[in-house]
Structure formats: C-alpha cells, structure tokens
Amino acid sequence: MAAPAMESVAATALRSVMIRVQQAAERSGRKADQIRVVAVSKTKPVSLIRQVYDAGHRYFGENYVQEFVEKAPQLPDDIEWHFIGRLQSNKVKMLLSSVPNLAMVQGVDDEKIANHLDRGVANIRRKPLRVMVQVNTSGEESKSGVEPSGCVELVKHVKLGCPNLEFSGLMTIGMLDYTSTPQNFKTLSDCRLEVCKALGIKEEQCELSMGMSGDFEQAIEMGSTNVRIGSTIFGPREYPKKQAN
Template structure:
C-alpha cells in the first residue's frame, strides 16, 4: 500500500486552522495534527465543519469530549487516530505503546459513538525525523490494536513520517505522511 499525501490537507496549529479553514474551499478534507486540549474541541470542530480526522487523540477524556460534541451537533462520526509516543520522549504527547495504546483504541472503538477509529499516528524525533524502531513500534501497535478489536490491520491507517523521513516511513508501512515543509518550506513557529 502506498502512503497518502494529502494535497488538500494543511497542517496548522489550532488557531491557524480556525482562521484559515473558513477562507478556503469547502471540499478540503482537513486533518488536524497537534496537541488538542479538551477545552478547545468546540473551537476546532465548530470552526472546521469539514474536519475529517483528528490525528492526535492522546487520552480518553479528549476522545469523550470529541465524541460528545459530534453527537451534540449531529455530525457524521469524526475520524480519529490514537497518538502513540513511540520515541518515549517526555516532550511528546501520546500514549505509551502497549496496553495504554490498546486501551485508548478500545475505548474509542467501544465507548465513543461519535468517533471512528481510523488509525494510529506518531510524531518524529526532535529533529523531525524518526528512527526505524519508532516506525516499527507503531506497526506493532497497529497489529496489537487490530487483534484486540477484531479488525484487519489494513483497516487502521499509520500516520508516520514527515519531510525528513517520509521515505523511510513509507518503506516501513506508512499510509499517511506529513510533508508540509517539503511543499511549503520551513515553518516559522514563532508566528504560530
């Protein structure tokens, strides 16, 4: 399977996506990647009705909040990915591989009717690259989640790899890569 590169996807911080989405074509399928606080769910989903996936769900409380908002607004189920901290870096969000990952995926799948579990994702190392073992770890997490939920592995996407390491990520099984800086240039985070 080849990885998807979303030409209609823009990785933006919360306030960037909230500001830019209404100005852009309505057929864009937005994927939000970044830490999302529970108290910002209404701001994000309210401003981006064509949000397709939140790729960075890192806890049950966030999943519950997203699901409740989707049900309240009578929207189609929102795709979500479990964010896994495959590198073990304390500066990264995400659940630990293993039972924490499986438990969150199970919670979303069984307890969040407003959500659809579509996959797992990981963020690269501090230099925006990952070691092969980070990718292997996410592949193993997907295998364990699929087995636990009675799904086929192919039913769960793998979002891993960015501009600096997307080729290795694809070779390791990524179905989604995030290559914004290769397309748009380096980002100035001081303005975000």
C-alpha cells in the same frame, strides 16, 4: 511578483514529493494512491495553501486551532482537513464548529480528549469524526501520545465508548528533530498488530500515520499509509510569535 514565484515553488515541490511518494510506495509493494499525503500548512498563508490546492492537492493539515479556524473558511470546502497533534479539550468546540470539513483528528492521546470530541460531534450533529490514536514511540517526555503498552486500551475506548468517533488508525510524531528511527516505525507497526489482534480487525482497517518531511520515504517503505509533509512542500516554517494550541 515575489509571492507568485514563492507559490510556484510550492506547487513544484508538491509534484516532486508525489514522485518520491510513488517511488517509495512501489518499493513497499503498493501503489501511490494507497498513501495519503497531508500537506501540513501551519504558519503558511492562505495564498500559498491555495496554490498547492490549485495544483490538485486536497489533503491539508494544521496544528494550531486558532490559526486553523481563521484559515479554513477562506479556502474551498472540498479540502479534507486534518488536525495534527495535541488538541486541548477547551478548543474542541471551536474546532468542530468552525471547520465543518474537518475529516480527521490525528492526535487522540487519552480518554479525556476522546470523550470531549465524542460529545462535541454529538452536540453539533455532524457525521462521525475519524480519529487516530497518537502513540509516543520515542519515549520522549516532550512528546504527547499514549505509551505503546496503553495503546490497545485507548483504541478500545474509542471504538466501544465513543459512538460519534470512527477509529481510523495510529499515528506517531518523530524525534525532536522531526525525524524517526526505524525502531519508532517498527514500534507503531507492532502496536497495530496488537490492536488488530485484540479487537479482531484487519490491518487495512488500521492506518499508520508516520513519516514527515525528513523521513517520509522510509516510513512508507515500513508500511505508513499517511505521511505529513510541511516544509518540503511549503518551505521552512515561520513563527512570528508564540502560538497557543
């Protein structure tokens, strides 16, 4: 009976998170339904993901392609899947072909991966894929992401040079401890202002994906429209062995 107890905890944790999201949204002058909560399920079993799904959640995210393509087909096809973080170009074809309900890639950090995704989408003739451009707001060498100064040019490339991709916004991953400072969030917000001005688009057409388990409330208060929450919903991550992206 251990597994059902664990899964029940996850469903309860999800409800708690959604209440906190609603409260943070209200503090930012918005409604909860203006914030997308992506439940990041990496290293977690299908049974636990299914419990969160059965609690009514539909947005899930994964970080490792191999794990992703094994788990996704075992789950309902009305899930809106997000791939989060750095995607290797040699894994693009497998990801796109194995997860037809992939809704978004949060982590386009250079023109090369944008081009690979664009060609991959065209080759399988699926609808345009929504993508976010990843920005390295902390300046850490260990973090992927385009430098803030290069953000506008990369967004231009996605919008003008990749007809099979749909630019959805900007994302950032926090500091090494998976939390961010207000300055990281402000940097991403500033990048959005620059992008919107340069491309002549409205701010609501450029999402901000920032905030994880340790800092999602602050991120929402500073304008985030998409938060990525893993351990607060699913419990601590388990890494039985080193996984390749």
